[in-house]
Amino acid sequence: MTSISPTAVDDAISMAHTGTGWVDRSAYPFESKCLGLPAGAVHYVDEGPDDGGKATLVMLHGNPTWSFLYRHLIRGLRDEYRCVALDHLGFGLSERPADFSYRPEDHADVLEAFVDELGLEDVVLVVQDWGGPIGLSYAIDHPENVAGLVVMNTWMWPVNDDPHFARFSRLLGGRIGRELIERFDLFTRVVMPMGFADRSKFTDAARQQYRLANRNDRTGVGVFPQAILGSRTWLSSLWQRRENIADIPARLIWGMEDGAFRPAELRTFEGLFDDSTTVRLFGVGHYVQEEFGADLVPLVREFVDDLPDSE
Template sequence: MLIDFVPDETLYPFESRWFDSSAGRVHYIDEGAGPPILFCHGSPTWSFLYRHIVKGLRDRYRCIAIDYLGFGLSERPADFGYRIAEHTTVLGELIDHLQLDDLILMGQDWGGPIGLGAATARADRVRGIVLGNTVFWPIEPLANRAFSVILGSRPMQRRILERNLLVERFLLGELGGKLTEAEADHYRMVQPTEVARRGLTVMPKEIRAARPLLDQLAQDVPALLGHKPTLAVWGMRDVVFRPKACLPRIHDAFADLDVVELPRAQHFIQEQAPGEIISAIVNRFP
């Protein structure tokens, strides 16, 4: 299943590109020229989340932003499991297909472990890392694990499918005052049906189910990427990945780390502080 939605070119002024991965047809954008930056979104978003950052950086970088299978304009394959490990494999295939070298990778939310999983397997091709409100270790806080249990229950899974709960309540609940109605619709309209939302139902369960992958990343990221120049851009009001819990672990993992605090931003930092993120990336990776 492909999504029958054409983004408004005034909001999303990019050329859609397609890659036939081993699991399904993947949508991505590839804008500008220069050092490549690969942008990895989380749930329940898509490459639209990075639109301001891509517009601000494509005059000096090659900006690539993917939609994972089950998200954005990418295909919803019936036989795909939508697990974090599977998204990581597909992202790695795109990196290889585009022959990306000297790569800067940015990941936020689930985009952190998905992007870092692909990057650890290609560490010699990675120039630097940008992390925003994410983790790459097992998610232990009780509130996060309770969220996983509750959202993984049958009644809440039905609400995700039938009412688009993750978009309406969690994404737009945080960003509703920030977005225009047209922008909000770009998050809604890429998840128009229950079939289209099937990938969304998996993500809350992965907080617990992806523990083996996160255990491995907790070892591999410091060992294979810990010497790479790294930037953390952090929404300091995030209640999902709280800065006091997460930033010390990132400090421990990376020897060459800059941290830029975003004091007014919550979880979806690309919508709330795009200008600060653009400046931070330019300063860190001139």
């Protein structure tokens, strides 16, 4: 595994994009970095102090987003905390390898290699949507390296034939649904806006960043819906080992108007963690980081400040 100089980012991700000039650097004013891993070149941002004195936050996005989703948190927390946000392979500015499966369990392997290669220690994982099972998989395998968890609108267990999830997985994960996602950008254009309780919070400028990020190859976006049911064996393995993370301090921040992850999923997490606090955001939907924006900063800062040895 080799690190790639930030000056070589465009070359490293040329398979994914023909340049990065479309990125709105006024909204996303971070230095792009890239890490070469066996599975592919992973784009990430790494902002804030790196003196080992305070927590390192590792932020993990879901579908069909990328690290742009965390721009408000990064800008608001980088004064005190190291903020690392990566793009999963196939998303944002990361490479789109033709031989990668894009299954969540393989994204989890990439995350493990990423954390190991950068030598990140005592991390606070910030997760949402598919970033949940991907990030919590790391925590389950390496609880000794996780100081805290910030969990937003996600899950980490098999849904089996729960009609709420099964219909979505079969509809968008089937042949026609996947073709609509990959050829016509259905997920970004239609599904993502439906995830907002207040669609006025999803500005045209922000929406354009997600559309452009997915313009060339939407394979990764298309795989995730099928994996809700298709990766049930992996999800089962996470849930069977849930006690590995039960004693990690957790803050649950939940958009209560989410049509995907409901109060029932929140209650499941509340029953899992021994040391957790819950913040319920009424009038907020699925994409909490986008819809609640900079108002998330004090909720996360308060939690991280109170963690043992955060000073």
